[in-house]
Amino acid sequence: MLAIWIVIAVAAAAVVVAGGVVIVGRRRRGGKGGPQVVSAAGPATLERPPPAPPTGPAPPPVRQPQAPPAPQAPPAPQAPPAPQAPPAPEVVAAPAEPVPADLRQRMGRTSGRFGTYLRSLRSRGSVDDDTWDELEEALLGADVGVATTMALLDELRDRVRAGDLRGPDAVVEALKEELRQVLRSAGDPVLRLQEGVTNVWLFVGVNGVGKTTTIGKVARAQVQVGRSVVLAAGDTFRAAAAEQLTAWGERAGVDVVRGAEGGDPSAVVFDAVQRAAARGHELVLADTAGRLHTKVNLVEELKKIRRVADRPPGKVTEVLLVLDATTGQNGLVQARQFLEAVGVTGVVLTKLDGTAKGGIVVAIEKELGLPVKLVGIGEGAADLVPFDPGSFVDALFDAAGGEPAALR
Helix, strand or coil: CHHHHHHHHHHHHHHHHHHHHHHHHHHHHCCCCCCCCCCCCCCCCCCCCCCCCCCCCCCCCCCCCCCCCCCCCCCCCCCCCCCCCCCCCCEEECCCCCCCHHHHHHCHHHHHHHHHHHHHHHCCCCCCHHHHHHHHHHHHHCCCCHHHHHHHHHHHHHHHHCCCCCCHHHHHHHHHHHHHHHHHHCCCCCCEEECCCEEEEEEECCCCCCHHHHHHHHHHHHHHCCCCEEEEECCCCCHHHHHHHHHHHHHHCCEEEECCCCCCHHHHHHHHHHHHHHHCCCEEEECCCCCCCCCHHHHHHHHHHHHHHCCCCEEEEEEEEEEEHHHCHHHHHHHHHHHHHHCCCEEEEECCCCCCCCCHHHHHHHHHCCCEEEEECCCCCCCEEECCHHHHHHHHHHHHHCCCHHHC
């Protein structure tokens, strides 16, 4: 009997346990807040326990891929720095002697003839066709040249028509000013020297214009202002030329380099430059044989002399064309040919006194753009003077108001 009650109790207990499991399962499937556990502490939210940390070494951190950097525009190309030109060598003007005060009395017939025409012109009361004819005759008579004369008079006619000039006196004064402008626009009339080199001044021209005498006078003037000079007797075809230059050298107290008669003139100039450089002289005055500007072989030889003289330590800073002022318009032809051959830088006009027609100065400067740098107004050693445009024009017009200068 007792055994039966034990079996019933065990069965009842089993039924109770089975019911509790069913209720708990139903509660797990229902409820909004997730499974609830009823306890004395009150309801609590069940959370999934965090996973246990893995054992062993930690894996390397995963690097997030980075977007490649945006391409940058290439920098704008920079212009290369402009090359700096080497400093220009200093060029100084050789000191010159003052123009003598009696230039007016020493310009010979040029001033007298020109003044005669101008006096006749100023005696007129108005400017008419005869006025222009007389002015044209005066300029051509002074050897100004046809092209230059026509250019000067055309400018004056235009000014008279425009009413800028009234009367003969105004025309004469305007002509004087135009001549001054022509002479000043051709370039600086001073002789140039370059620092730091052995300067070479070449003297060129046809036979008989006075090159050797001109060199002797220039040497004297340069020594007087403190220059150290060497003379190069490059005229090896005329025996008297070397002797003449040696006499001038002794008179000025300077060295003269000369070669054998008939020798290579460029070799003489080369030796003179080397001697000057070795002894610290700053200036070489080089004579050359007179040659016709129409002789091709002689002109080519002159080009060679210039090339040799221009080699270091030498530097050709002046090529001076010596012209006889009495040759007139033929001097203009000579100047044009020598300018093309050897790059003439200036003109020395000799024999401007006496019978010279000084208007050739205007033609040379107007048509060729060559400055006249020295003028010879006598035979004396001091009679080669710097050309001054203002003094020249004043001397040319000096006799316009009275007696011709040549007759005083």
